Every structure is written in structure tokens, then in C-alpha cells.
Amino acid sequence: MNTDNEKKTKLGLKDIIYRNTFILFISFIAAVVIWFSLAMNNTEERPLTITDVPITFEMSQDAQNDGIKIFYKSYETADVSISGLNIANITENDLSVKATLAPNSTKLAGNTLEKAELTLEYSKKEGKKYTDFTINSVSPTTVTVYYDKVKTASYDIEDTITYNAAANCYVSKPMLSNTNVVIEGPESSINKIGRV
Numbered sequence: 001m002n003t004d005n006e007k008k009t010k011l012g013l014k015d016i017i018y019r020n021t022f023i024l025f026i027s028f029i030a031a032v033v034i035w036f037s038l039a040m041n042n043t044e045e046r047p048l049t050i051t052d053v054p055i056t057f058e059m060s061q062d063a064q065n066d067g068i069k070i071f072y073k074s075y076e077t078a079d080v081s082i083s084g085l086n087i088a089n090i091t092e093n094d095l096s097v098k099a100t101l102a103p104n105s106t107k108l109a110g111n112t113l114e115k116a117e118l119t120l121e122y123s124k125k126e127g128k129k130y131t132d133f134t135i136n137s138v139s140p141t142t143v144t145v146y147y148d149k150v151k152t153a154s155y156d157i158e159d160t161i162t163y164n165a166a167a168n169c170y171v172s173k174p175m176l177s178n179t180n181v182v183i184e185g186p187e188s189s190i191n192k193i194g195r196v
């Protein structure tokens with residue numbers, strides 16, 4: 001009688017091991033554990049790209065003193081590739097990308113916007129929580145800007161409205177709500193305005 005129970009126990013354990021569902025379950029659990037351990041520990045091999053990092057545009061002191069302003073930028077944001085341990089929490093707020101406009105001469109032609117190609121500089125922001133990573137590259141590497149001196153001009157609005165009235169009608173002269181307009185913009189564009 002005792003030998004029948006032993007045979008049933010041995011057969012039960014043997015049946016569990018040889019069933020495909022048991023092996024499938026164990027294989028799935030092992031695969032998930034291995035995948036998580038590799039994903040958490042092996043980020044050095046797989047860089048992460050942080051998109052839409054704002055580009056800060058700076059100007060040399062001479063350019064600031066002469067009233068130069070950037071009026072067009074080919075890019076406002078950049079993509080930064082980083083690598084390191086535990087980089088999943090890095091955001092665009094942890095990175096700094098800047099371009100500095102330092103023209104050779106602040107004497108501008110005055111008839112067109114000036115063009116410059118600026119190289120982007122990148123770094124980690126100081127005082128941030130996550131600093132254990134390496135910056136690999138930035139894209140784009142350069143940005144095109146158009147700049148000029150800022151000019152403000154005031155123009156009188158010329159009343160050139162023409163009208164015809166029917167013989168039985170009276171039409172008074174049009175009254176403008178403003179007789180003067182102030183325009184601010186690139187000096188090269190403001191100089192081309194003849195009248196308003």
C-alpha cells in the first residue's frame with residue numbers, strides 16, 4: 001500500500017516537469033528577469049537622444065552695446081545624444097545648448113540683414129540632480145542667424161483715401177484714428193520704408 005503512494009508522488013512530479021505549460025511559465029519568468037537586469041545595467045552601450053533642448057542665444061558685449069539683435073534663427077531647439085548609467089530620467093532641463101553671436105565688426109551695411117553661422121556649444125547644467133552621464137553629440141551642430149541693429153522710427157500716416165459720392169449724398173472727409181505710427185525692427189528694413 002505504501003508503494004502505491006510513492007509511485008503516485010514520483011509520477012506527479014515527473015508529470016509536472018514534462019508538461020509544456022510549466023516549462024513555458026518558468027521560461028517566461030526567467031526571460032523577464034534577465035531582460036530587466038540587462039535593461040537597468042547596460043545603458044552605456046545604448047545612447048539616449050534628448051529632443052527639443054532649447055538653444056540659448058547670447059551676444060558679445062560689443063554687439064549688445066551697438067544695439068544688435070537676432071531677428072531670425074534657423075533652429076530654436078536641438079537634439080542631444082547622451083550615454084551613461086541611469087539616464088532614463090534625464091530631460092531637456094538637465095542640458096544646456098547655446099550659440100554666441102560675436103560679429104567681427106558691428107559696423108553693418110544698413111541695407112540688408114547680416115548672416116552668421118554659429119557653432120552650438122553644449123554642457124550639463126550646473127546644480128542638477130542627474131550628472132552621471134556623458135554628452136556624445138548635438139544635432140544640428142550649427143545654426144544660421146540673421147541679425148541687424150534695432151531701429152525705431154515714427155511716420156506720419158498719409159491720408160490718400162479717395163472716394164466718390166453720388167450727386168444727392170454728402171460724404172465728409174475720412175478721419176483717421178491715428179495720425180502717426182511707430183515702427184521698430186531691423187535697421188535695414190526700416191530704412192526701406194518711404195511712407196505710411
